[in-house]
Amino acid sequence: MASHSIQDRLSAAEAAVKLGLSIETVKRQLKSGRLDGHRDNTGKWWVILSGCDMATPDSDKVVPRDGIANAVPEQTPQALTPDPPKLASLNDVRIMLGEQRAYHEADMAALRADHAAERQRHEADLARQDARHLAELTRLERAYQSAADALMAKVSAVMVASRPRRSWWRW
Numbered sequence: 001m002a003s004h005s006i007q008d009r010l011s012a013a014e015a016a017v018k019l020g021l022s023i024e025t026v027k028r029q030l031k032s033g034r035l036d037g038h039r040d041n042t043g044k045w046w047v048i049l050s051g052c053d054m055a056t057p058d059s060d061k062v063v064p065r066d067g068i069a070n071a072v073p074e075q076t077p078q079a080l081t082p083d084p085p086k087l088a089s090l091n092d093v094r095i096m097l098g099e100q101r102a103y104h105e106a107d108m109a110a111l112r113a114d115h116a117a118e119r120q121r122h123e124a125d126l127a128r129q130d131a132r133h134l135a136e137l138t139r140l141e142r143a144y145q146s147a148a149d150a151l152m153a154k155v156s157a158v159m160v161a162s163r164p165r166r167s168w169w170r171w
Contacts, residue, residue, distance in 0.1 A: 008048060009037070015047035 012030070015037075016023045027045055029035040036048040 009046045012037075012045040012047060 010018060012023050012026045015021075015035070016026045019026065021029075026035065026047065030037045030039075030045055030047065037046050038048070039045050
């Protein structure tokens with residue numbers, strides 16, 4: 001990155017006012033590389049002024065790199081007639097949007113595939129946990145049943161031993 005003097009740069013807020021955009025749009029354009037700039041050590045965004053982004057003499061608006069002014073055009077028959085440079089830039093925008101759409105569709109397909117793989121891993125983990133829980137439950141049921149059987153045997157033995165003996169004489 002070439003070094004620039006402090007006079008050549010604007011804060012993101014100043015650039016947003018100068019360009020007629022929101023601060024978030026300026027930050028998105030900085031991140032995507034559509035505007036030249038950088039982030040300093042404190043996290044503040046700075047926009048670098050260049051020959052392509054010069055203020056027009058009759059307004060404070062900045063002419064973007066594609067040559068279309070941000071100012072509202074006059075409502076004259078000349079302004080309503082599309083001229084070839086604007087049509088070319090519209091076609092460029094359409095092409096760019098088509099490329100971005102294809103990129104994002106491919107990205108979404110990859111995310112869906114990752115999500116499906118993660119879901120399968122999660123379901124496999126749940127199946128393993130269910131198997132472990134079932135094995136532990138079976139083990140505990142067997143231990144409980146054997147303890148219950150042993151207790152019933154002791155109770156039966158105590159009951160048999162504590163039964164009164166009947167005399168031989170019945171009354």
